[in-house]
Amino acid sequence: MPGLTHWQSPQFHAFYPAACSFPAIVGELLSAGFGCIGLSWTTNPAYTELEVLTMNWLGKLIGLPEEFLNCSRGSGGGVIQGSASEVIFIVLLAAKEKKVKELTAQGSSSTEAEIRGKLIAYSSDQSNSSVEKAGLLGSMPVRLLPTNKDGVLRGNVLAKAINEDKEKGLIPCYVVATLGTTSTCAFDSLDELGPICQKEGVWLHVDAAYAGAVFVCPEYRYLNKGVEYADSFNFNPHKWMLVNFDCSAMWVKNSKYLVEAFNVERIYLKDQHKGMAPEYRHWQISLGRRFRALKLWFVLRSYGVEGIQKYVRHQISLAKYFEELVSKDDRYEICSSSMALVCFRLKGDDSLSEKLLENIEKRKKIFCIAGHHYQRFCIRFAICSELTHKQDVAFAWNEFKEVTDEMLGVKSH
Numbered sequence: 001m002p003g004l005t006h007w008q009s010p011q012f013h014a015f016y017p018a019a020c021s022f023p024a025i026v027g028e029l030l031s032a033g034f035g036c037i038g039l040s041w042t043t044n045p046a047y048t049e050l051e052v053l054t055m056n057w058l059g060k061l062i063g064l065p066e067e068f069l070n071c072s073r074g075s076g077g078g079v080i081q082g083s084a085s086e087v088i089f090i091v092l093l094a095a096k097e098k099k100v101k102e103l104t105a106q107g108s109s110s111t112e113a114e115i116r117g118k119l120i121a122y123s124s125d126q127s128n129s130s131v132e133k134a135g136l137l138g139s140m141p142v143r144l145l146p147t148n149k150d151g152v153l154r155g156n157v158l159a160k161a162i163n164e165d166k167e168k169g170l171i172p173c174y175v176v177a178t179l180g181t182t183s184t185c186a187f188d189s190l191d192e193l194g195p196i197c198q199k200e201g202v203w204l205h206v207d208a209a210y211a212g213a214v215f216v217c218p219e220y221r222y223l224n225k226g227v228e229y230a231d232s233f234n235f236n237p238h239k240w241m242l243v244n245f246d247c248s249a250m251w252v253k254n255s256k257y258l259v260e261a262f263n264v265e266r267i268y269l270k271d272q273h274k275g276m277a278p279e280y281r282h283w284q285i286s287l288g289r290r291f292r293a294l295k296l297w298f299v300l301r302s303y304g305v306e307g308i309q310k311y312v313r314h315q316i317s318l319a320k321y322f323e324e325l326v327s328k329d330d331r332y333e334i335c336s337s338s339m340a341l342v343c344f345r346l347k348g349d350d351s352l353s354e355k356l357l358e359n360i361e362k363r364k365k366i367f368c369i370a371g372h373h374y375q376r377f378c379i380r381f382a383i384c385s386e387l388t389h390k391q392d393v394a395f396a397w398n399e400f401k402e403v404t405d406e407m408l409g410v411k412s413h
């Protein structure tokens with residue numbers, strides 16, 4: 001089909017998976033067919049209630065602490081947003097209002113406007129562009145802190161930055177830790193960042209947009225250690241968990257901060273069921289809502305826990321297979337291999353790998369993009385499509401070998 005980039009092709013290895021499955025498509029079709037909009041519980045009870053239910057299921061599925069779930073005793077809960085970018089922005093605004101209220105209540109001598117002007121956020125230099133964008137939209141500068149050679153943000157780096165800023169009179173407000181960075185799928189040291197945020201009274205958000213899906217497999221949950229310190233968490237079932245775009249799952253430990261930040265009442269929104277179910281319009285930017293929970297419900301019910309685990313593990317095993325193939329050829333080096341993403345390069349100057357990727361692009365048989373690993377150019381090879389099998393990985397590897405042979409003018413090893 002011309003004019004489309006074929007994200008579902010087994011030869012698509014760029015960016016990250018664009019989740020797609022028949023159950024999700026059916027859910028999406030039905031929801032389009034119902035032709036309803038959710039503004040409040042009354043305008044569509046099932047919209048709200050199925051979202052509460054599926055977000056509880058999903059939270060349990062990835063092993064989130066109970067406090068994040070609607071079914072817990074506290075005021076935690078999950079909601080489906082359109083994108084991780086939206087989540088990171090919304091949470092920044094909530095963190096900002098929380099901090100302003102706290103300091104004002106503590107009798108700060110600064111005006112609210114003065115407090116707002118001093119707030120500062122932190123993330124790593126490997127965090128997604130959406131973090132910096134949230135800062136731009138929300139008028140809060142974001143300091144992108146240096147990561148170690150594996151792309152990981154460590155606690156000591158955050159602590160140092162916070163201390164420096166406090167000395168300058170700034171007010172640390174918001175930290176975004178990434179579990180699964182876009183470039184190389186690195187995991188920040190959440191268990192180091194968490195206690196620092198707690199001590200400093202800084203809102204900690206965890207962005208696990210791509211890699212969050214891996215927590216459906218208990219053997220990977222060690223990478224989520226420290227999540228109990230987080231105030232909010234997001235991952236995108238629309239990336240790596242088979243639910244068509246858009247479906248970005250977000251949980252907060254205390255929904256009060258969202259509701260307080262975004263609650264604007266009007267007579268036409270009065271609801272006699274107030275308090276019985278979350279009014280999700282206070283948790284998001286738009287007023288109207290789609291029935292996104294339906295496609296999530298279809299996927300969860302059709303695949304089941306084991307089906308989703310099998311899918312994720314299979315994709316990781318394909319990446320491992322690719323890594324094995326690359327490792328056997330000593331013209332290449334593996335920069336990183338994490339989840340279903342392998343980053344590699346030709347040994348030597350960056351220009352060699354740049355040329356390799358350029359030639360691969362020209363041939364149009366497979367699609368990969370570039371990344372950076374420790375300031376060096378690398379090629380990102382991601383397992384994306386559910387249709388990708390071992391033979392497709394072998395096919396991709398052959399492409400790399402053929403192009404490399406042509407470029408270097410030698411036979412492959």
Ligand code: PLP
Pocket residue numbers: 016082083084085086128130178180181182207208209210236248
């Ligand atoms: N965070 C991370 C780690 C990502 O990899 C991405 C997308 O690549 C995003 C956030 C942004 O996701 P979205 O397109 O849902 O805004």
